[in-house]
Amino acid sequence: MHTFISGDNSMVDMGRDRAGEPRAEVWGRAVLLFAAFCGLKALSSLFVFPPLESASVWLPSGLTLAVFLRAAPRRWPAYLAAVFAAEVMLVPLYGDPWDMALVWGLGNCLRSVVGAGLMRRWLDGPVNFSQPRDVVALLVAGGLLSPVPSATLGMGAVALFGPASLSAGDFWHGWLGWYLADGLGAVLFAPLLLTWSAPRPVPRRALEDGELVGSMLLLALVAHAAFGVAEPRGILMSLPYLCLPFVLWSALRLGPRGAATAAMVLGTFAVWHTAARRGPFGAMDATLSERVISVQLFLAVAGLSTLILAAMACDRRRVEREQRLLAESGAVLAESFEPRETLPRVGRLLVPELFSGFAVWLLDEDGRLVPAARLGLAEPAEVRLREELLQLSEPSRRQLGPEGSAVLARIQHQGRLLGGLALVHAGHTHVARSRAMAFAEDLAHHCALALENAHLLGQFQSAVHVRDEFITVAAHELRTPLTALKLQLRNLQRPLQQGASSESLHTRFQAVSRQVGRLGRLVEGLLDVGRLNTGRLPLEREPVELGELVQDVVERFSEDLGRAGCEVSLSLQPHVTGRWDRARLEQALTHLLSNAVKFGARRPIRLQVSQGGGTARLVVEDQGIGVSPEALERIFGRFERAVPSQEYGGLGLGLFLTRQIVEAHGGTIHVTSQPGEGATFVLELPASSLVSYAHGPSPWPQPPADSHPT
Known part of the structure; x- marks a missing residue:
């Protein structure tokens, strides 16, 4: 029995929510976005090739998509203002009409909202490309859908406010170039920003940073050689394939961050040489704008493929890590029959390697859930989750907001409630949701077995204690009449030995003596058992x-x-x-x-x-x-x-x-x-x-x- 809860602003420590962040800091970041947008627009303006009015490489689309995905929606107005201002305030520098610049700024804002909004809705969490679903969402929302409003408004403004009228063919040709440039910029540049702004994976491999730098240097040398040939002919047209092993290596060994970095390194040399009319794509029989767009399409396919490969490898490593931690948790729970000692150790295994928070509650004698372990959770969040656990029924799921998430599971044995646990994760995704629930149920099962074993051990120890007390008391109680009986037998033995008693009386007396001796040995044996239960036998x-x-x-x-x-x-x-x-x-x-x-x-x-x-x-x-x-x-x-x-x-x-x-x-x-x-x-x-x-x-x-x- 479990539930999945998406956290809201009251669960401060569960995710990415920072409700108390000062406005000055938000607007400071908006200013940084404004400056970065202006810089990338200046860089992209180098790739405006006549007769088109738009750049063939548009990196600001990737910048705004990444920023809006990382920011909470309540901060979007400040960032939209920064994007709009960057587009409008650069009008005097580029000589564009004001009315056209206003429409272009609106298109850039719509592109960012559509792309980031759709991805957040589909993924319901931070995008770090650790799962294939993240890559698919980037392709569909960021690469295919979000450029539609920007390309439409951009070319519409050119048609309405431009210095010359456009034919239908020129309009759709310009619209396609605008659409591809915006989409390719998002697909190629956003993964680099998103993976490098995500938390580093735990645990990290030794010399990982050195391996990343070395791989990128080798890839840069190979890419420069492959795309820098002045006029390639024949087999030299296949030189870009030499870059694929290095890109694949980066994806498999270094994960999504390595894959995105490799795609950007490869793209930098490929676009630079193609714009200079070098390499296989620079030698194509097409306009320069079409050549640059073509090489970006090649890079997008290669980049998305390696990102999916990296996500699959990352997902597999996560599953292996989950299974290992689940096995280690079971081993820790089995080490001791004191749950209040082992449960915090389980929490330290899971946080922060797998989850950002962990809490366990046990049912006391009064039927109340009392905390047994808490890690990575503030007390208000722990109290809130405990209340949610008490409301659990066959299985229920509640969505409370877009920030953070927790999986709750009942700890029960044969239908009897023993407690509950919560596994907290910042920005849990739909894909991981079912897997997190399965992990929580397996862990709850391990906890239930440990608690039941501890309960049975307690009952066994109580029964042994009662038995030992009974043996000791019974032996002492039996020893008292036995001692008196032995004394009476000794007193009776003297007159029997002195008088002329019958043989049968002597025989019966000996039989009684033997049985008394036997009973005495049994009593002493019981007393020895009691001594052994409290320690070793005393030796003289x-x-x-x-x-x-x-x-x-x-x-x-x-x-x-x-x-x-x-x-x-x-x-x-x-x-x-x-x-x-x-x-x-x-x-x-x-x-x-x-x-x-x-x-x-x-x-x-x-x-x-x-x-x-x-x-x-x-x-x-x-x-x-x-x-x-x-x-x-x-x-x-x-x-x-x-x-x-x-x-x-x-x-x-x-x-x-x-x-x-x-x-x-x-x-x-x-x-x-x-x-x-x-x-x-x-x-x-x-x-x-x-x-x-x-x-x-x-x-x-x-x-x-x-x-x-x-």
């Missing part, structure tokens, strides 16, 4: 002999092992020591033995302790049901299980806590297994460096010969 390191630790744990497990029918074989290398937390390592080994008993009942279990270099190795191997390949890594996750909980009990915390304990010691744990073939867990821990061996150190020594079953 001390010198530990790994083989002794394994024997102690197996001895405590002897009753459970006997009840499960599991025979344990130990292969313990002596003097495998390190600075470890004994209680935590006992906890890790207890988890591994519990798993081996649970999943490998009535099958043997093998434990091996060895050392190689500075690494102690503990292997726990069972012959139980095994683990599927896809679950080998998953089983070390929190609350993860490789088998259904209906068949095997437990919370899925044992292997998770075991990995955390091993990694807290700077070690590693991994498992190898196949379904139905048991599992082998290997713990590797950093061992103490002060270890002596009877037969010298060796990597992974063979198990000692006195291995024995337990």
Whole structure:
């Protein structure tokens, strides 16, 4: 859902509007236009060739077209006055009748208004020839339509107020010459002024100005050689084609500015040599005026062609730049789940390289749009755009004026409004309008995904926090009655041991004790999970002999092992020591033995302790049901299980806590297994460096010969 808005005078920083510009400055520019018009008219008067009354080269038409295209319409009266005064006030210099000069001044004013007015209406923005549409509008409005009133009024004044009467043939011949001179002057000279007065493209290439100067110098040399031949014959008539590679190079490498500059450099030498009766066009069998008009037609075709080529290349580069910036914006949004941090960075990517302004609003808890990022926009313009965004409906478009423009897009996910954004451009054109809307919608989609991901992350973190709080509170609450229950069991154990109790009573007492111990281990496991959520497990390191630790744990497990029918074989290398937390390592080994008993009942279990270099190795191997390949890594996750909980009990915390304990010691744990073939867990821990061996150190020594079953 989007809209396109053309800005008005209230959006000062959105475009080319300068409502507060002093009148003195406007009239100062009008004086400069007057002086430039007089200078170009004097230059064009050198190309008045009898019997015509008009110049074959009329550069003021390009000057006035460019000035009126760049100026706001409210300033046109001052500039029209300057053009009219320049035409009338030069009457004594050229000896023209006053009445004829007045009509000529009116024709020049009408030509400027028609050409600039039509182009502004069709393009609705500044003309910089960055799109082919600009070139077509120049040809149609500036080259074909605008010369009609000036040529008609000009030749009409000659017919009415001239010293001699004109025949119909002479009138139309003079009208065509006047029309072509005015149109060609606009087509050839206006692009040079418009491209050089436009802002430089961003980003600029290194050594671009040097390349432009070098290309123009080479083109000038080639053009001088091609058009300066005194009396070309045969193949020498084709010499102007040598200039085309340089013109095309300028268009492709240097853009519209290079193309317009190349056309003017080429035109200067071509018209100069043709007027001097040199070159291919100077050798034509025609009047001098027709030769100059012909070379200008050639130059106009070449210039418009290269301008279109430059516009297409420029347009393609812009599309590539848009896609690159869109991808970079998506990457920036994905870097963090804090939209208020990433959205301003997105704005700095887009402004000023692609747009002149950028704003984003997010919906707060009260349903209001609040600014999240603003760049290149004053606060009044931002407030105005925010109000327009609130009025958006399926898709709507509003035209508010000729100055500046903005594209608004809603940021929404699955129909739920999350916010909105505005992309502001000074003088957005019709051609770029649909593309800017597509860009805004794509960017809004990226923002919506980022906001939704941030929202989901917040919900997830809240859920994790609630879960952690529940685990901690539940574990502490369970620990209190468990502690009391353990004390009562100890108090009950003394009279049972002293009195002549029945065997069945002792058996039931042991069963209750085992379940209380099991429940206590579950509670401690939950508490350890809570500790891990707030940081690493605390370790109390001390010198530990790994083989002794394994024997102690197996001895405590002897009753459970006997009840499960599991025979344990130990292969313990002596003097495998390190600075470890004994209680935590006992906890890790207890988890591994519990798993081996649970999943490998009535099958043997093998434990091996060895050392190689500075690494102690503990292997726990069972012959139980095994683990599927896809679950080998998953089983070390929190609350993860490789088998259904209906068949095997437990919370899925044992292997998770075991990995955390091993990694807290700077070690590693991994498992190898196949379904139905048991599992082998290997713990590797950093061992103490002060270890002596009877037969010298060796990597992974063979198990000692006195291995024995337990």
